[in-house]
Amino acid sequence: MSSESLSLHGRARRRPADAAEPVSSLLRQRRRQAWLLVLPALLVLAAIAGWPLLRTIWFSLTNAQLADLTQSQFVGLDNYIGENGVMRDPAWWSAVANTLEFSVVSVTLETLLGLGVAILLNTPSRVRSLLRAAVLVPWAIPTIVSAKMWSWMLNDQYGVINVILQQLGLIDHPLAFIADPDLAFPTIILVDVWKTTPFMALLMLAALQMVPSDCYEAARIDGVPRWRVFRHITLPLILPGVLVAMVFRALDALRVFDLIYVMTSNSRLTKSMSIYVREQLVDFQQVGFGSASAIVLFLLISMFTLGYMVFSRRRMQGV
Amino acid sequence: MSTIQLSGVQKGFGATSVLSGVDLTIEQGEFCVFIGPSGCGKSTLLRIIAGLEDPSDGDIRIGGVRVNDLEPAKRDVAMVFQSYALYPHMTVKQNLEFGLKHQKLPAAEIDKRVAAAAESLHLTPLLDRKPGALSGGQRQRVAIGRAIVRKPKVFLFDEPLSNLDAALRVKTRVEIAKLHRELNSTSMIYVTHDQVEAMTLADKIVLLRPLAGQEHLVSIAQVGSPLELYHHPANRFVAGFIGSPSMNFIAGKVAALGDGGVVTDVAEHKLNVAVVPGALKAGDAVTLGIRPEHIELGSGSLSGEVVHVEHLGEHAYVYLNTALSNQPLVVKSARHDIELGSRLRFSLPTTSLHLFDRDDVALPRLVGKGRMAAQLMELSAGK
Numbered sequence: 047m048s049s050e051s052l053s054l055h056g057r058a059r060r061r062p063a064d065a066a067e068p069v070s071s072l073l074r075q076r077r078r079q080a081w082l083l084v085l086p087a088l089l090v091l092a093a094i095a096g097w098p099l100l101r102t103i104w105f106s107l108t109n110a111q112l113a114d115l116t117q118s119q120f121v122g123l124d125n126y127i128g129e130n131g132v133m134r135d136p137a138w139w140s141a142v143a144n145t146l147e148f149s150v151v152s153v154t155l156e157t158l159l160g161l162g163v164a165i166l167l168n169t170p171s172r173v174r175s176l177l178r179a180a181v182l183v184p185w186a187i188p189t190i191v192s193a194k195m196w197s198w199m200l201n202d203q204y205g206v207i208n209v210i211l212q213q214l215g216l217i218d219h220p221l222a223f224i225a226d227p228d229l230a231f232p233t234i235i236l237v238d239v240w241k242t243t244p245f246m247a248l249l250m251l252a253a254l255q256m257v258p259s260d261c262y263e264a265a266r267i268d269g270v271p272r273w274r275v276f277r278h279i280t281l282p283l284i285l286p287g288v289l290v291a292m293v294f295r296a297l298d299a300l301r302v303f304d305l306i307y308v309m310t311s312n313s314r315l316t317k318s319m320s321i322y323v324r325e326q327l328v329d330f331q332q333v334g335f336g337s338a339s340a341i342v343l344f345l346l347i348s349m350f351t352l353g354y355m356v357f358s359r360r361r362m363q364g365v
Numbered sequence: 366m367s368t369i370q371l372s373g374v375q376k377g378f379g380a381t382s383v384l385s386g387v388d389l390t391i392e393q394g395e396f397c398v399f400i401g402p403s404g405c406g407k408s409t410l411l412r413i414i415a416g417l418e419d420p421s422d423g424d425i426r427i428g429g430v431r432v433n434d435l436e437p438a439k440r441d442v443a444m445v446f447q448s449y450a451l452y453p454h455m456t457v458k459q460n461l462e463f464g465l466k467h468q469k470l471p472a473a474e475i476d477k478r479v480a481a482a483a484e485s486l487h488l489t490p491l492l493d494r495k496p497g498a499l500s501g502g503q504r505q506r507v508a509i510g511r512a513i514v515r516k517p518k519v520f521l522f523d524e525p526l527s528n529l530d531a532a533l534r535v536k537t538r539v540e541i542a543k544l545h546r547e548l549n550s551t552s553m554i555y556v557t558h559d560q561v562e563a564m565t566l567a568d569k570i571v572l573l574r575p576l577a578g579q580e581h582l583v584s585i586a587q588v589g590s591p592l593e594l595y596h597h598p599a600n601r602f603v604a605g606f607i608g609s610p611s612m613n614f615i616a617g618k619v620a621a622l623g624d625g626g627v628v629t630d631v632a633e634h635k636l637n638v639a640v641v642p643g644a645l646k647a648g649d650a651v652t653l654g655i656r657p658e659h660i661e662l663g664s665g666s667l668s669g670e671v672v673h674v675e676h677l678g679e680h681a682y683v684y685l686n687t688a689l690s691n692q693p694l695v696v697k698s699a700r701h702d703i704e705l706g707s708r709l710r711f712s713l714p715t716t717s718l719h720l721f722d723r724d725d726v727a728l729p730r731l732v733g734k735g736r737m738a739a740q741l742m743e744l745s746a747g748k
Contacts, residue, residue: 260450263417268464268515269438278463282454 099344106337113331125338132339140314141322142346144231148318149299152238157292159239160246167247168254178251185244193308196237200224224309230316238305242298246291253287254280293354300347319343367393367428367441367518367552369414374423376409383409385582386423389571391552396545398563399556401573402606406583407556408447408523410573414554415444415521427519443512444521447528449504451496457483457507458492461514475514482510485547486540502533509544520548522555526562534562542566560607564591574602596732601725604654610682612719613660615653615690619645626731627720629653632688634667638718640728654719657682657697665712669694671705685709 106125110118125131132138167178184192199207200223208220223233257280265275303320310316317325323343327336369391376384383406391397399407412418414425416437425432432440451460461479483489486506496504505525512520525541526534542565545553557563563570572594574586586606587599598604604612617631626639629651638653645651662683669685672693683703684693696711703709720728 260446260448261452264450267415267437267444270467274467279452
């Protein structure tokens with residue numbers, strides 16, 4: 047919704063002469079048409095995103111309980127900044143720290159690995175299309191399934207990975223990858239990297255294929271060394287695509303839920319913001335408090351998105 | 366020395382062969398144009414010379430050195446691409462410098478070359494712009510500049526003017542000719558499908574064509590100076606390709622062989638053609654050819670009905686329906702008062718006619734200067 051109205055405003059702003067002069071009937075008709083065309087989308091968004099959001103904001107200002115939502119009292123900002131408010135809960139801040147750490151590490155690893163895989167996939171080869179499909183398999187498996195699969199494989203008693211590592215002589219006793227407080231978080235990140243690198247690789251492959259091949263040929267004729275071609279031609283040209291992929295991934299990572307829920311559902315060490323919210327809302331039945339934490343999560347992600355939009359708009363103007 | 370020699374160069378893509386045995390020598394400092402119908406492998410041949418494609422067979426030598434296994438960069442060639450292939454994220458200056466930066470050149474030398482190239486191509490005020498902010502003609506000049514700064518032995522142009530509008534094309538054509546005069550020891554190879562570019566720029570034209578009956582096989586139809594191809598086409602394909610509008614072709618038979626050439630029989634008319642008869646004998650099927658600009662209107666024993674007139678300002682093309690063939694003859698005329706439906710008399714001058722045998726190979730004409738005339742002297746002396 048916001049992006050639609052922004053662009054309409056933006057157009058009017060760029061032509062200040064229009065405001066002073068009487069708007070022609072043709073222009074008025076075009077504007078009306080534009081609004082009519084975006085209206086269905088606006089209505090759908092209002093129904094499926096706007097209304098639930100407003101309702102959550104309202105709940106966050108009450109002391110509602112899941113058992114009976116009708117019996118609730120308005121408590122103002124108590125759920126946020128009150129004595130027991132979410133902003134004063136160390137468990138919330140630990141969830142925030144976990145989520146941020148998870149996002150930064152996983153997105154960084156996925157970007158680097160994804161770029162590597164994309165470059166490999168971009169070299170012409172007879173099996174390329176087969177590889178392209180094969181590489182997507184981890185991304186195509188539902189997270190619940192792959193998370194469960196990994197938990198079994200990583201299990202310290204019957205997991206195949208412990209068996210292999212032991213037979214290779216890399217470890218002398220089985221590791222509790224998921225239960226060990228030191229290993230749980232890195233394990234979750236590794237599984238996420240396994241699952242999401244293909245997605246990043248595919249987005250970056252698309253960016254790589256947008257680079258005109260004659261730029262490479264011109265560089266080849268000029269004898270530019272390969273690493274220089276990569277550093278000065280490929281990288282700058284795919285950077286916009288890579289940034290978009292990273293932002294998409296980061297937005298996803300900030301909301302991470304299913305992977306952690308399946309693998310280490312109750313561990314405080316790996317709790318993400320979404321896990322915290324669900325716990326408050328469902329396990330503790332605190333709809334008011336849970337809604338407040340959901341709104342804080344929403345605001346954090348909105349700030350991130352807005353920051354990206356401002357950044358990319360400024361960059362577009364720079365070009 | 367930077368003579369380019371191709372011997373037996375072949376290229377196939379998978380099972381289909383594209384170029385079949387190309388033999389060609391391009392002298393140092395020569396401006397050589399590859400021309401031919403679209404999709405006939407001109408660009409492929411250029412890319413083989415550049416090293417962007419590998420030939421399936423045959424040798425490429427530059428300055429006597431076999432370069433088949435040399436990387437493009439080691440061949441000392443520079444290329445101007447049809448799409449210009451500028452680096453979109455770099456300024457004009459960075460584009461010009463990029464191909465030099467990795468060479469071990471002093472910074473002052475790079476600056477000097479870039480400044481000189483920018484000056485001669487009128488790019489100096491644009492050095493800080495990015496390609497996106499340039500017009501087509503400016504981008505084209507940057508692409509040429511990027512080739513100039515490298516000071517290569519051989520310049521390769523792949524249809525460099527095809528993305529420019531008509532007026533700019535003429536202007537840039539003149540600039541390229543000027544560039545060639547300035548860099549007179551640098552060989553240039555230029556691919557185009559525009560015969561005006563070929564005729565005006567080339568020292569040597571290489572006309573490529575698909576082999577009859579095997580459209581995917583391409584070979585050289587003729588190599589020669591522009592005027593050689595115009596006046597002495599080696600075969601009917603060259604005769605029809607060079608010149609616009611195209612040469613008129615008329616089917617006929619050999620009636621008799623004489624001293625002044627061949628007497629042909631075309632639809633009850635006896636037409637004399639000034640060519641060396643060679644192995645022709647009476648009764649052979651032949652094709653006569655004459656260019657629109659060589660038909661003389663106004664008098665003569667032949668006549669035709671005007672079915673269409675194209676006025677181009679300084680002259681007009683008149684389409685005449687005649688008894689000679691079922692295709693109308695195209696005639697170039699300076700007159701502007703020719704009316705549709707009127708009958709005009711015309712003649713086909715003996716010395717302007719071309720004759721092609723059953724295999725579409727041209728018979729040597731008894732007119733012309735230089736090499737062809739010398740050959741004819743030899744022929745007649747031997748007889």
